[in-house]
Amino acid sequence: MSAPAGPGLPGVDVPDARGRTGLERAGRELSGNPGVVVREVEVLASAWHVLRRTTLDYRHRDGRWEVQQRETYDRGDGATVLLHDTARRTVLLTRQFRYPAYVNGHPDGLLVETAAGLVEGEDPAAAARRETAEELGVEVGELEHVFSLWTSPGSVTERVHCYAAPYTPQRRTGAGGGLAEEGEDIEVLELDVDEALAAVRDGRIADAKTVLLLQWSVLHGPFAPGARAGESARAR
Numbered sequence: 001m002s003a004p005a006g007p008g009l010p011g012v013d014v015p016d017a018r019g020r021t022g023l024e025r026a027g028r029e030l031s032g033n034p035g036v037v038v039r040e041v042e043v044l045a046s047a048w049h050v051l052r053r054t055t056l057d058y059r060h061r062d063g064r065w066e067v068q069q070r071e072t073y074d075r076g077d078g079a080t081v082l083l084h085d086t087a088r089r090t091v092l093l094t095r096q097f098r099y100p101a102y103v104n105g106h107p108d109g110l111l112v113e114t115a116a117g118l119v120e121g122e123d124p125a126a127a128a129r130r131e132t133a134e135e136l137g138v139e140v141g142e143l144e145h146v147f148s149l150w151t152s153p154g155s156v157t158e159r160v161h162c163y164a165a166p167y168t169p170q171r172r173t174g175a176g177g178g179l180a181e182e183g184e185d186i187e188v189l190e191l192d193v194d195e196a197l198a199a200v201r202d203g204r205i206a207d208a209k210t211v212l213l214l215q216w217s218v219l220h221g222p223f224a225p226g227a228r229a230g231e232s233a234r235a236r
Contacts, residue, residue, distance in 0.1 A: 011046035023050050026074070035059035039067075049075035071155060078160040079127040080116035082146075082213040083138060083167040084193070084222045091196055091217070092167060093210065094135050094176075095187040106206070112189060112199065113207040116160070124148075124161035132165070135186050137176035140165040146216055151208050160209055164221060193223050 010016035011023040024041045040055040051073050058068045083092040095112050102109025117131035125143050132140050146162045176188045191199070196214055199205040205214070217223045 011043050016046040026052060027054055049073060072157055073155055074157045077119040078116055078158055079119055079124040079131065080114045080160055080162050080209050081128045081132050082114045082164045082217060083136065084164060084217060085167055086222045089193050090190050091193050092136055093189045093191060095189055096185060111207050112205045114210045114213055128163045135176050136188055137173060138167050138171050139173055146213065162209060162213055193217065
């Protein structure tokens with residue numbers, strides 16, 4: 001059973017800032033791995049996303065059971081899109097300030113990334129379309145699901161659903177830049193794909209999802225040798 005929370009703990013027995021309760025129940029219903037038994041779940045923080053400490057019994061491969069504790073940060077899943085124009089060999093990216101990167105050694109915290117955001121109770125593809133419109137000012141047509149990845153599975157529950165989509169200058173129907181009411185201040189960057197790959201090599205692009213999607217684009221995607229013809233025509 002979960003640890004006694006005490007009266008009035010936000011996210012447990014009273015709503016937190018986002019109206020949630022019962023956050024201490026996460027993981028208790030899991031049954032897919034008989035070598036893991038969840039014993040206790042504590043909510044450490046729920047101001048926006050949720051930080052939990054879970055106590056569990058874990059069975060090692062030699063059959064030995066051990067009590068372990070894990071802290072997990074749950075911010076929901078994410079969706080991201082690499083926009084590409086094969087006719088002009090360009091990609092459309094964003095640049096914005098990321099404090100966690102800044103505090104952990106990035107020179108100015110301004111990261112170049114694919115458009116991305118949280119999946120907010122919707123299909124991941126719908127989230128990808130929404131973020132592309134908000135951040136890049138592009139209404140995308142066909143979306144290609146590339147892969148879904150856990151980017152930091154040791155502590156963060158988030159899975160990022162990665163897509164790609166063609167675009168042309170005509171599809172840029174807005175300025176992009178994100179939502180001012182959410183504090184977003186996003187610069188739209190159009191780069192030659194070879195320039196973007198050079199930026200990966202020298203560290204100017206250091207965001208994991210962006211690096212993976214750019215590499216996919218030239219190995220197996222729209223910029224790969226022998227990539228399917230007519231891609232740019234479908235973007236119109």
